[in-house]
Amino acid sequence: MTSPTFRRVGGAALAFTLAVLPTSTARASQPEPVSVDVTVTEGTNLAVATSPRDGTILFDLQGQLFTVPRDGGTATAIGGTNLDPYWPSFSPDGKLIAVQSLADGMFRIRLVTADGRSSWPLTRGEHDDTYPAWSPDGTKIAFSSDRAGGEDIWSVDVRGGEPRRITTATTAENQPTWSADGRSIAYVQGNTIESIDVATGVVTTLVPAGQGTVAAPSWSPDGKLSFLRTGQGGRTVQVWQAGVVRQVGAYTDVFPFPARWSSPTELVYGANGAIVVTDVVSGSSTTVPFRATFTLHRDRYQPKARDFDTERPQPVRGIVGPALSPDGRSVVFKALNDLWVAPVGGTPKQITSDAAYEIDPAWSRDGKQIAYASDKAGTEDLYVLDVATNQHRRITSLDGAEFAPAWSPDGRTLAFQDHANQTLTVDIASGAVTTVLPGSFSVPGKPSWSADGKVLALTVNSAERNQIQLVTLATGASKVVEPAPFGSVSTRGDDGPVFSPDGRWLAFSMDGVLWVLPVAPDGTPTGRARRITTEASDAPSWAGDSRTLLYLRNGALRTTTVDGGGKDVPLRFTYRQEHPDTRLVIHAGQLWDGRDPRPRTNVDILVVGNRIQRVEPHRPDRPRDGWTFLDASGSTVTPGLVDVHNHQQMRSKTFGDRQGRLLLSYGITATRSTGDAVYRAVEDRESLAAGTRVGPRYFMTGEMLEGTRLTWEFARPVRDERQLALELSRVRDLDYDLVKTYERFRVDWQARVTTQAHRQGIGTTSHYLYPAVANGVDSKEHLFGPSKWGFGFAREASFGGPYDDVLQLAARGRMPFSTTLFSASTLLADDPGIVDDPRVRALFTTQDKQALHAKLLCAQGLGPCGFLDGTPAQARRDIDVIKRLLAAGAVVVAGTDAPLDTTAVSLHLNLRSMAKYGVPPFQVLQSATLLPARQLGVEKDLGTVEPGKLADLLIVTGDPTHDISALANVQWVVKNGTPRTVDDLIGPFH
Incomplete structure (x- = not known):
């Protein structure tokens, strides 16, 4: 075993070792079902x-x-x-x-x-x-x-x-x-x-x-x-x-x-x-x-142990987009907010070292250059690194985001994708950009070049399956082929298809494992696909010999050949959680602690390291030596806010480093994923924990488990029992915080997934009330959201509903509903200044600013409305449902579905909508603080301001216990004991 080396970035110590590390934390005991x-x-x-x-x-x-x-x-x-x-x-x-x-x-x-x-x-x-x-x-x-x-x-x-x-x-x-x-x-x-x-x-x-x-x-x-x-x-x-x-x-x-x-x-x-x-x-x-x-069969289970204080090295599992070099000797990948190259069997070395968001490294065919995307200049652009000289050159500078670069065989052109889901090419010498495929609502997979450079292959959603699109560059002609009869590529991300360098094969993940498909030079299949792995397999990349493939198996690297027979690539390294040396006294004019409806006045909150040490009456004579004092005597302190329904990776490549800063700047100190690209999700969680990326705590899940038909790029179709076992192995090995089953996932499998998740101490969620609530599923997303049936409000709401069945099943089953109030955008008419907020100006992309402005015009009746925008009448109706659920004793937690709704801003609009239409402020505040912490199983650490809790705090002007809109008046946000002002957060993008 080699000796570990260390680097400190933003207070995080990173250790690298070839030792085999444990892949899971201590698990919860067997769940005990309770019948209701x-x-x-x-x-x-x-x-x-x-x-x-x-x-x-x-x-x-x-x-x-x-x-x-x-x-x-x-x-x-x-x-x-x-x-x-x-x-x-x-x-x-x-x-x-x-x-x-x-x-x-x-x-x-x-x-x-x-x-x-x-x-x-x-x-x-x-x-x-x-x-x-x-x-x-x-x-x-x-x-x-x-x-x-x-x-x-x-x-x-x-x-x-x-x-x-x-x-x-x-x-x-x-x-x-x-x-x-x-x-x-x-x-x-x-x-x-x-x-x-x-x-x-x-x-x-x-x-x-x-x-x-x-x-x-x-x-x-x-x-x-x-x-x-x-x-x-x-x-x-x-x-x-x-x-x-x-x-x-x-x-x-x-x-x-x-x-x-x-x-x-x-x-x-x-x-x-x-x-x-x-x-x-x-x-x-x-x-x-x-x-x-x-x-109803409701499980009692112990939430998984989460050690927010450990200083022990943690194994890095968030390896994103690994690519094998043409000579088969090195691997380039993303982890811990940077790009790394490691000799196969050797120690990884950083090739970027900054706070920027880098993604999608790709080798040139001769192995001399690496293309990647980075927002180091403000927005996500394409760069090329000369491996020999370590020189980085910017290739694109469009108004938007460019990512997923793929080298043409002759090294003169990069294919790539952008924020509008377009597929394009750029001439590296001249910078000339050509559109290959127009954008659509459906997010495509990364492009791959044929051996002769005439065709691009990528995964698209066609007939509700992830199929392979082949595009002839000279003519623009395209066709869609199945990876196998009625089959789907596992995800529209890093799962292929990838042309072999000799053009004879397309490699991809399907049914959770790797396959190779024999093809003609233009990608047309010439035979049936053949499975070459048996364990959970993602992100294939070829060596130059067109025989060897590198792939990910639940956070570990492996290689195989087109004939099968895999072996481990012993590439592991560790990180340490960030531990600030904070000694902070916050003098709060008011403190709403998360439990009492009424705020306390004139208190001191003492923070040591990442935890609250004491909360006590203000002492003007308190000794100041060794302490940092934060004067919030004219402000209100609350627990940090939680967005419980967020798809953080859906546009992470577009937002880049801005996303975490934006969320924090609006007081959101934790997010809960309800479906995300799994390896990016794990990398994000680890980077945020290590302090190599700025942003909230992240409780992650992977792709939603779905039936054989699907729409979203962050869903995985599951076709049989064998694959279901592989997906559960991914849940275990990558240490999910939540499992989400989606619209067409079988209900008997949903019950099985729930039992397995509870054994690991984690919850499950879906879009359905029943039979989910009877089978132990922990929560329901949306008051009424999309479903597998052909009518708009599923089984949980009608024009006059919900009725007693929904109210009692939710309340007696203790199944929380998340809000996701798209209709809350109508409240932009009450506060049009939101669109010109400094946080919006600095941290929104151009496209997000345009979308938010369009929502304002819709709310004011001055412009067209999008299909997700609501009306004041819809907002009142939505809140009436919430009030009826609360009156029945059910639990409602605040979530947004961002970025389908406006990131960060939409959580405040959800809360304001509840307050405006009659939910008491105390219940509104708890829906975004204590109740989400309880649902996540972290109430002993988060959700309230009490001694011993993690120091995740929001400091605002005004009194949100009487005026919910005051929550947006952020002066400071404290996450894990580190205070930041809004200016601190938007500074790099101001």
Whole structure:
């Protein structure tokens, strides 16, 4: 073992060693489940069907099927918690139930016996089959499917077999319903309802486009058609008969499922929290009372041990973008906020040593130069390092961010990407820039050059999978190819595809492991991909021999060959957490300590090192020797703020060094990731802990665990049990602070992930209330956010909801909701000066300033609004949901979804929105301080201002216990015992 060497940067000592270091901290004990029964009498977005045999009512409440007698009473749960059903309906004989189910990872039409004891898939394949509807004779089921590319109506025999396509238009058709004679099927197309003659294919428009939107048609036995219409006043039931449309029933919060005909004159449906029966002749309605009981299994587990004070060396796991040199002898990578080169088997050496944000190092084909991105000149630009002379040369200086450089084979050109998700090239000699691919909402992967320099390959999101795009530079022509049938590259980051230097292979990570795909010179596949590793594998890079590949395995480096057979690259080094030698006295005019609703006055807070030593009445005669005094006698001290829903790596390459400074300058001393590129996340956490980067504490997670279809670049599709085990190994080895499962992740796997996470002492989160809350998931993101279903507010909110089911499940299950109030941007109209704040001027990019200004114009009614911008009415409605959750005893914590919402500023707007529309200031303040610390399992260290706690403090002018907007009037922010002013933070970018 070599002797360690040390370097001190910003108070952090870094040690390098080849010793094998432990890869995990002490783990928590086995979780102990606690069962909680929750009985509810109202439902939010419940779907209803009736049995033709005996009138039994079937309803889907929060993803659990129940049956209840026709006259109401105690409901019986059927079908289990893993069925994940949607759009239920009885067969004409009442013996079977058809549902749309995601139980096995794809939407299938699934049949369930009426007692719920057995179920089986009727459709199969890598397609989404949705919205089942029984034929009148019970022999067929019509459904929507994308199995032909678009969305069409299909039918399938209930005994099985191949589905038959019914509609063939280029438009999307869905939500079918059979006519009583079985000759035609009505469905939704755009904002109309059409009907197709099954035998002839003749299409007739029944309900033309009008105001609002239409959905959920349902034929009656005598030829009437019910459907739903949604407008500004809510959602109502309408009935079409012989071309005439009228509203039936007075309910305006009708849930977005078909109103089912129990007779030619009677409709049964869900609305306003109830099961409703409406007579379409008289228009009178009654409700069917029910009592439905959920059994929740909530884990008690010990949070993982986090030692914020240790001075022991910690293993560096945050190795980002490692690249093997052409001669196979050296590795370049990012770690601890700098770039490093290490001989294979040797000690790493820094090639940058500054506070700038460097990323994406890449070797030239001859190994003489390294390209990378850095914001050392203010914004992220491309640089080239001459390895022999150690000279750095700036290549780009555009207004924005440039990163992900890739060398052309002749060394004359760099391909790269920018903040707008464009792919471009730059001529190194002249600086001339050419656009290769325009930007889009979807973030692409890093580009790679073909051996002849004629083609770029990169990962893009196509058909909800991470597929490979090949672009011919001379013509701009491009095509998308699958890495494997229905397969996805693991992430659109560093996971490939990467051309081998000889152009014969594309290497990439898929299903969590490395594959090589044989290709023609232009990247067109010439055979099937072949797996070459079996452990969790990311970030492949080639040696010049086109045979050897370097990759990351959960924070460790390994090599393999195209024929398999990997071996470890013993490259490990350590860092030490930053420990300031602070001896600080803060004289606070007011102190809100995080626990008492009322602030204390005229106190001294003594900070030694990184912790609060004492909080006591102010002593004007206190000895000053050896202490730094901070006069906050005209100010208020609070705990530092926490943003519990943040995607810190989503735009880290664009923000660079500004991001952490921006967050701190607004008093945010901790962030909680809810989905990020994992190796960048680990590197960020380590750099912030070591003090080599300025910013808040960072509680990280990796990519969201997702089903086989995905959208976001920070999600990982999981296709099978083997891969699930690999993803759990990554959670363990990289010491996640949280695991997030996303929209289409199977609920049985979600339960398994939760059990494993709790064994490690960490929480899990998702977008779903149930069955997540029944399976031990710890929290829910968003009051109502995007989901796997095709309607906007998922199961947790409707026009008038949430109702008692949501409130009780959240409260009794102790499942916190994060706010993510995009509608809070309307409060910019109350304080337009935000857009000209010095922090905004100095630390926002040009593009972020433009986006914030557009939000202000929207809020003032002077400009167009983006799809995420809200209205004052929406803001009031959102806060009404929060107030109802709080009144029920549920927990709400403040989060933003930044940078999808405005970084740092949006947390203050969330808090102001809550306060403006009636949440008491004490509850608002705790939502961003004590409650997040409790949720993260760090209440003994953070969240309040008390002796023994970490010194993460916010010092502001004004009194936020009466005026929440005072939280933005930051004078000082103290993180880990180190005080900084706003000027300190924005200084490098002023």
